Amino acid sequence: MTAAASSAGVLRAPLVVEFPFTRSLGPVQSAFLTGLRERVVLGVRTSDGRVMVPPVEYDPRTAEEIRDLVEVGATGTVTTWAWNGAPRPQQPLATPFAWVLVKLDGADTAILHALDAPGPEAVRSGMRVRVRWAGERTGAITDIACFEPGEGGEEPGAPAQGAAYDGRFGDPVTGIVAEARLDYTYSPGRAQTAYINALSERKTVGERCPSCHKVYVPPRGACPTCGVATTDRVEVGPAGTVTTYCIVNIKAKGLDIEVPYVYAHIALDGAGLALHGRIGGIPYDQVRMGLRVEPVWTEGGRYPDHYRPTGEPDADYDAYKELI
Amino acid sequence: MPRTGPAREVAVVAFAQSDHLRRTDELSEVEMVMPVLHQVLDRTGLKAKEIGFTCSGSSDYLAGRAFSFTMTLDGVGAWPPISESHVEMDGAWALYEAWVKIQTGEADTTLVYAYGKSSPGPVRDVLTRQLDPYYLAPLWPDSVALAALQAQALIDAGETDERALAAIGARSRAAAGANPHAQLSGDAVPQGDYQVAPLRTGDCPPIGDGAAAVILAAGDTARRLCARPAWITGIDHRIEAHGLGLRDLTDSPSTRLAAERAGVFERPVDTAELHAPFSSQEVVLRKALGLGADVLVNPSGGALAANPIMAAGLIRIGEAAARIHSGASDRAVAHATSGPCLQQNLVAVLEGERA
16 A cells, blocks of 8 residues: 655545455346346246336245246337436446436336437437347346437347246356445544554554553554543554464465464553564564564565564563453 | 324434534544544533443445444443444434334433545445446446436426426525535535536535434433433334336335324424435425425535435434424424435434423
């Protein structure tokens, strides 16, 4: 993470959150999305006889399982629309388009998608539109590239609207990968900004609770015990005491550290709670509770790379037992 | 069958909110929330440890911070361990959970808070992640686009027009002139260009950060803590199908049913605080709640003046309660919404005892 200070001294860094969910489909969704791949639009008949497009697995009114698939047209009528003059990055079309709800011929409910039209003057509720199929289709809602104005006739062979459909296709789609990425600009807030700024000078600065006097490292701006702002800044360390530890035997992906190594809770001198860090400069099987350690910084490092023994005698158990 | 009232009397006894701002880069979420928690506690004289149950509403997606609600709990002072819960929803639903907790007899006082920090992320895109992952989310239909489809449906149905929608935004921000916490206020906010037609900038809520908190108390505890408690005489919430194409977007049967169950229609209300982030949604809500011209709607300015997502619904309840507390209202309806195009709606009736 790279951080940049603005003119006001607030730290900012890009934060990318990605959700590559793999989702399985029920039998109705599978038939619908496989149908789109094959340029066929399917609906499902609800218990009161209406045809739902896009279809769902259970009746929205009665919760009955519904499996009665029906083929509907690839043409339909716009029920409402909204002109999107500035498409956002991941939307169906990169040029201005209309969002539309379309009731396909033979359906009783409307499907949301994009309509490629020259401008808002060319769009109105009640207009006739047809599906424009994507060139490459994988079994996803985006197999419909968008709608376009006009009647059908693009497809060879008129669809048998309203006819029952067995929903059987070769190689049915059974799941989708729902990719999503959101880009944030993260700011850490007052207390953590002060902590990060001090680290850049190789100092560890905590904050003391004005009520219970505990020193929080790293500080988050509030004492979780008392529910008040921590305000007094206190430099702690640099040395500290290992309060507890574990031996890591499995190499983490992308981590360039030989196993086994020791990961420890370290109470820096003056701190009211332990932070964690790796212990180096000592064989892993000689690390112990009470070991006195100090931070080791690497060139350009924004935080200590690891902690190593100071050579002092071990701390007495009573000196750190409240911090375990 | 006459409606059965709640078993225990419960009132909003205090309300506090932050100033709602476009950005709060200098504050972490807990740093933004904590002063509001202190204010609402100060208004009752209660300490955090005297609260029977705490419930919050927020969404980690807004600021992109995993488990941010556990960090904001630091602002409460949750040690020794408190009785606590969280909803990934607007704080109005946290208030509902707190109200139920009091009804069960397990608590006499509850602290409810909510916050939203939308400034770090692209909130219009972030909100697409709450949609159906198979048929809607892959198209990234943003929150303004979905509201615009609803607005056009209303225009087509002859229920409103662009001029009437603009007047709703202008009236809201003019009213917010009396609300020091509002993000946008005054007559000078231009209606602006189309965001997604037919909605213009002035028809859409401002994007911003903010927090709010409410304290609920039961019976005599409420009378002790507040000179004129805002009694919640009814509260209910209802949800509609998630498929937009299944719904009549010009109406809100879920709001109407929740209102009926909450007792809105039993006697006239003088004030309504409606959570209508888009001007067009106020048209739908007025119809569903049967509000006449004699009802004061959104004297706070509503969500068109400040819309901290996940807190804006709780703020409607808080604002309605504050008007009962001050004597400006005797019977108010408060409404909160969740999901696209008013998918889910909560309605509460608040009443003050007459002198």
